[in-house]
Amino acid sequence: MKLTTTLEDVQAAASRCLRDGRCTYGPWPENHPLCPIYWHDPSFTFSGGGYLFLILALLDNRINFDQSIANFAFSCASCIACDNNCSVIRCHEPYVDILDIIRLLRSEAVKRGFVPGGIAKKIYDEVKKTGGYGQASSLKLPDKIKNDKADTIFFAECSHTSAQKDISRAAVRLLEKIGSPVSQFSESGCCGSTLYDFGFWEQLEPLVKANWEKMKPLKDMKFVFINPHCQEFIHKRYPEILPNFSGIHHQHISQLLAGAFKDGRLKSIKAEKVKVSYHDPCYLGRGLNIYDAPRDVLASLSGVELVEMARNRENSFCCGARVAGNYVPNLSDDTARERIKEFEGTGTDLLITACAYCKDHFQKVMPAKDRGRVKDLAEFVDERT
Amino acid sequence: MTAKPKGDKREAACRELRERIGAEKVRDDEITLVTYGRIRQGFDTMWPFRKPSLVVFPEAREDVVETLKIANRYKFPVTSVGTAPIMLGTTEGGIILDQRRRNRIIEINTDSGYAVIEPGVSFDGLTSALRGTGFKCSVGTMPGPGTILGQALGRGSQSFTTRYLNVIVDLEVVLPDGTVYSTGSSHFKNVGSHLRYGPYPDLAGLYTCAYGAMGVITKAAIRIHPVNEASRIHFAGFDNYSDALDYVKDLIDNNIPEHTFIWNWHMYLTWPLAPSDLEAVMPQVLKSDIRKPPEGTPYNLVSSLLSGYKEQVEVYEKVCAKVAQKYHGRVFSDEEIEKRFPATMAGFRQQYGDYHYRESVHWSKGRFAGWYVFAEPKDMKEIEKFAVNEFVKFGKGINPVNYYSHPFDFGRSILLRISGFPDPTDIELRKKISKKFDEMYDVALKKYRAIPIRPIGSDRAGTYMDVLRRIKKALDPNNILNRDAGLFEEGEL
Numbered sequence: 090m091k092l093t094t095t096l097e098d099v100q101a102a103a104s105r106c107l108r109d110g111r112c113t114y115g116p117w118p119e120n121h122p123l124c125p126i127y128w129h130d131p132s133f134t135f136s137g138g139g140y141l142f143l144i145l146a147l148l149d150n151r152i153n154f155d156q157s158i159a160n161f162a163f164s165c166a167s168c169i170a171c172d173n174n175c176s177v178i179r180c181h182e183p184y185v186d187i188l189d190i191i192r193l194l195r196s197e198a199v200k201r202g203f204v205p206g207g208i209a210k211k212i213y214d215e216v217k218k219t220g221g222y223g224q225a226s227s228l229k230l231p232d233k234i235k236n237d238k239a240d241t242i243f244f245a246e247c248s249h250t251s252a253q254k255d256i257s258r259a260a261v262r263l264l265e266k267i268g269s270p271v272s273q274f275s276e277s278g279c280c281g282s283t284l285y286d287f288g289f290w291e292q293l294e295p296l297v298k299a300n301w302e303k304m305k306p307l308k309d310m311k312f313v314f315i316n317p318h319c320q321e322f323i324h325k326r327y328p329e330i331l332p333n334f335s336g337i338h339h340q341h342i343s344q345l346l347a348g349a350f351k352d353g354r355l356k357s358i359k360a361e362k363v364k365v366s367y368h369d370p371c372y373l374g375r376g377l378n379i380y381d382a383p384r385d386v387l388a389s390l391s392g393v394e395l396v397e398m399a400r401n402r403e404n405s406f407c408c409g410a411r412v413a414g415n416y417v418p419n420l421s422d423d424t425a426r427e428r429i430k431e432f433e434g435t436g437t438d439l440l441i442t443a444c445a446y447c448k449d450h451f452q453k454v455m456p457a458k459d460r461g462r463v464k465d466l467a468e469f470v471d472e473r474t
Numbered sequence: 475m476t477a478k479p480k481g482d483k484r485e486a487a488c489r490e491l492r493e494r495i496g497a498e499k500v501r502d503d504e505i506t507l508v509t510y511g512r513i514r515q516g517f518d519t520m521w522p523f524r525k526p527s528l529v530v531f532p533e534a535r536e537d538v539v540e541t542l543k544i545a546n547r548y549k550f551p552v553t554s555v556g557t558a559p560i561m562l563g564t565t566e567g568g569i570i571l572d573q574r575r576r577n578r579i580i581e582i583n584t585d586s587g588y589a590v591i592e593p594g595v596s597f598d599g600l601t602s603a604l605r606g607t608g609f610k611c612s613v614g615t616m617p618g619p620g621t622i623l624g625q626a627l628g629r630g631s632q633s634f635t636t637r638y639l640n641v642i643v644d645l646e647v648v649l650p651d652g653t654v655y656s657t658g659s660s661h662f663k664n665v666g667s668h669l670r671y672g673p674y675p676d677l678a679g680l681y682t683c684a685y686g687a688m689g690v691i692t693k694a695a696i697r698i699h700p701v702n703e704a705s706r707i708h709f710a711g712f713d714n715y716s717d718a719l720d721y722v723k724d725l726i727d728n729n730i731p732e733h734t735f736i737w738n739w740h741m742y743l744t745w746p747l748a749p750s751d752l753e754a755v756m757p758q759v760l761k762s763d764i765r766k767p768p769e770g771t772p773y774n775l776v777s778s779l780l781s782g783y784k785e786q787v788e789v790y791e792k793v794c795a796k797v798a799q800k801y802h803g804r805v806f807s808d809e810e811i812e813k814r815f816p817a818t819m820a821g822f823r824q825q826y827g828d829y830h831y832r833e834s835v836h837w838s839k840g841r842f843a844g845w846y847v848f849a850e851p852k853d854m855k856e857i858e859k860f861a862v863n864e865f866v867k868f869g870k871g872i873n874p875v876n877y878y879s880h881p882f883d884f885g886r887s888i889l890l891r892i893s894g895f896p897d898p899t900d901i902e903l904r905k906k907i908s909k910k911f912d913e914m915y916d917v918a919l920k921k922y923r924a925i926p927i928r929p930i931g932s933d934r935a936g937t938y939m940d941v942l943r944r945i946k947k948a949l950d951p952n953n954i955l956n957r958d959a960g961l962f963e964e965g966e967l
C-alpha cells in the first residue's frame with residue numbers, strides 16, 4: 090500500500106465487506122479457525138470485517154479516535170489469514186488487502202499520537218529518538234566465505250529478537266559448511282517491516298529510501314534472508330513505497346539449504362531419530378508462498394520424521410508474536426499456547442519454525458524445561474550437518 | 475420507533491446480564507457497539523445507523539433464556555442475528571443477540587434424514603460435517619460462511635426448494651418470558667425431530683419469514699437428503715424464458731430432476747467467478763444488454779440435478795434431451811460448458827459435486843439490489859419480461875443483471891430473483907432503485923398476481939397482518955423482539 094493512502098481512499102472497498110466471517114477461517118471442508126482474535130473471542134467486531142466496519146464508523150463520525158482504537162488496531166496479529174481467505178476487498182480500488190487497511194488504521198492512530206503500551210511503544214520511542222530502528226547484529230562473516238564481490242548477499246542486518254542472533258549464527262555456520270562465497274548487506278539497520286506493520290509510516294520512508302540506495306547497485310545479486318518478515322517486506326512492499334524500485338533476487342535460507350542438500354553441498358551427518366512438527370511462519374508461508382523448501386530440508390535430514398499439525402501450510406495458525414495491542418487481554422500469549430497445544434497433539438519431539446519471532450514467542454509461553462523443544466530450521470539443520 | 479433505553483436502565487440490565495450469563499458473553503465497549511450499529515447489508519449508509527446498547531454472545535440455550543427474561547423485564551429491544559449479510563433492521567439502544575458461538579451440530583440422523591443444529595452453524599460447517607455420511611443438505615446462493623438458519627427462516631432459495639417450500643422440520647424457540655418449546659415432534663420427551671407437525675397445528679411456520687419477531691430460535695432440525703448412487707447435472711439452453719420455464723415444469727411434473735434452476739446469461743457467466751476470471755469475463759458483461767446475449771450464448775441455461783440409481787440417471791438424461799427439444803431448447807454437454815463457460819462449470823461442479831458453495835467474488839461487485847417474487851408459472855412468464863425491461867431502464871451501470879428462477883413445491887409456485895449491482899456509494903441511484911422496486915411489487919401483485927418474498931407493508935396484507943399482530947402481542951406483549959426487523963413496520967405495534 091502506498092504510504093500516502095488515506096482512510097477515505099479505502100472507504101468504498103471496505104464497504105464491500107459482506108460480514109460473513111470468511112476472513113476468519115480456512116477453506117472448506119476443514120474450515121479451520123485461523124484468525125487469532127476471532128478464535129479467541131468470536132464476534133463480528135473481532136474479525137477482518139470488524140476492523141473494516143470500525144473504519145467506516147470512524148469516517149461516518151460514529152466514534153471518536155482514541156487510545157482504545159489504537160489498542161484494538163494493534164491487537165490484530167497481522168497473520169495474513171484474512172487476506173488468504175477473503176478475495177472481496179482486494180477486487181476494488183485501491184486494490185489493497187484487509188491487513189493493509191488495518192495497518193493504515195494503525196498509522197492513523199500513530200499520527201494522532203495513540204500508540205499502545207508495551208513493545209509498540211518501545212519501538213516507537215526508539216524510532217523517535219534515533220530516527221531509525223534496529224540494533225547492530227554484530228554478525229561477522231567468517232573469512233573463509235566472506236567475499237564482498239560474491240553474488241550471494243546475506244541479509245541479516247538487524248537483531249530485534251533474542252532468537253535472531255542465534256539463528257543468524259547458525260545460518261552463517263551453514264553458509265560456511267556449504268562453502269560458497271557470500272557478502273553481507275549491512276551489519277546494522279532495518280528493512281522497515283516492523284515500522285510498516287506498526288504504522289510508523291512517517292519514519293519509514295526515509296529508512297526504506299536509504300536501504301534502496303544501498304541495495305540498488307546490488308540488485309542483480311541474490312539476497313538470502315533468514316527473517317521472512319524482512320524478505321516479504323522488501324519483495325512486496327518496497328515496490329509499493331518506492332516508485333523507482335526495480336526488484337531484487339531473493340531467497341529464503343530454507344530455499345538455499347534445500348538447494349544445497351539437493352546438489353550435495355550440504356550433507357546430513359547426524360542420524361539420531363527424531364519426530365518433528367513444522368510451524369509455517371505467516372510471512373514465509375502466506376506472505377511469500379514458501380511452503381515446500383522447509384519441508385524439503387527436513388526430508389533431507391537423516392532420521393527426521395515430519396508429522397504435520399492439522400493447521401499447516403496456507404492454513405497455518407499464527408504464533409501471536411505480532412499482537413502488540415491489549416484490547417483483548419492475553420491474546421498474544423493465548424494464541425501461542427493454542428499453537429503449542431496443537432504441536433503437543435502431534436506427539437512429536439521438536440517444534441521447528443523458520444522465523445525468529447515465532448521461536449521467541451513459543452519459547453516465552455512454554456515451561457522453561459521445554460523451551461529447547463522449539464528450534465529454528467537453520468539451528469536444527471546446523472546441529473545435524 | 476421506541477425510544478432508546480435510558481442509561482441507568484441500560485447499566486442495570488447489563489450488570490444483571492453479566493451476573494447471570496457471564497461477563498465474557500456481554501460486550502458494551504464502544505468499538506463493538508459501532509461495528510454492530512449498521513449491519514444491515516453490511517455497513518450501508520443507505521440504512522439508519524442504530525447503535526445497540528449491548529451485544530450478547532450466548533453459548534448455551536440458557537444464556538438466551540436469561541437474556542430474554544432480563545430484556546423483557548427491562549423492556550429492552552432484542553434483535554437476534556446470525557452471520558453474513560442480513561436484511562434486518564436493528565434497534566437503537568437495544569440488545570443484539572449474536573448466536574455465532576452456538577455452532578454445534580447436535581445430531582446427524584441418516585435414518586430419518588435430518589440434522590439438528592444450533593443457530594450459528596454455517597453452510598460450510600454442515601456441508602463439511604455431512605461428507606462421508608452419504609447425506610447432503612440443501613445449499614443456496616448465500617456464501618458458505620452464512621448461517622443455515624438465517625437463510626432457512628427467510629425461506630431463501632435453496633436446491634431442494636424445488637420440491638419443498640423450506641428446509642425446516644423442527645424448531646426450538648425461546649419466547650420473551652423465557653418459555654422454551656419445540657414446534658415439531660421433538661417437543662415430546664425422547665422423540666426425535668422427524669416430523670414437522672402433528673397432532674397440533676404447524677407452529678414452525680409462525681417463525682418462518684417472521685424475522686425473529688415471534689421468538690428466538692435456539693435449535694433447529696433441517697432436512698438432509700441421501701446422496702444417491704449416481705448424480706449428474708444436465709444442461710439445456712433456451713432462447714427465451716418462456717420455453718425454459720415450460721421445460722422445467724414438464725420435468726418437474728414428471729418427477730425427473732432432484733432440483734432445477736433457470737439462470738439468465740449474465741448470472742451463469744458471472745456468479746461463479748473467481749478473482750482470476752473476473753477481468754476476463756466481467757468487462758463484456760458489464761457493457762452488454764441483458765436482453766441480447768451474444769450469438770451462441772443461450773439467454774437461459776437450465777441446470778437440472780439428476781440423481782438416483784445409475785440406470786435411472788441415464789434414462790433421466792434421455793428424457794431431459796427429449797423434453798428440451800420439445801421446448802426448442804438445446805442440450806449442452808459437459809465438455810461444451812467446460813470449454814465455453816469454464817467458470818460456470820467450476821461453480822456447478824462445486825455446488826452440485828461437493829454439495830457446497832463456490833467461493834466466488836460474485837457478490838463483491840457491490841451490494842446487490844434485488845427484486846424477488848413468487849407467481850404461478852403462466853404469470854411468471856410475463857413477469858420475467860416486465861422485470862427485465864424495468865431493470866434495463868436503470869442503465870448498464872447496474873450490470874450484471876443477474877436472475878435465477880426455479881419452481882418451489884413441485885412447480886406450484888415459481889420464484890424469480892433478479893438483481894443488479896449499482897455502485898454502493900451511489901446512494902441516490904440506490905434509493906431510486908428501491909423506490910422503483912416498490913412500484914414494481916405493486917404492478918406485479920395487481921397485474922400479474924405475484925407475491926413478494928419479503929414483507930411489503932401491512933397496508934397491503936390486511937387481515938393477515940391483523941392476525942399476526944394479535945399473535946405477536948400474545949407472545950411478546952412488550953414488543954421486545956426484532957421490533958424494527960421487517961415483519962412489522964417500525965413502531966407499528
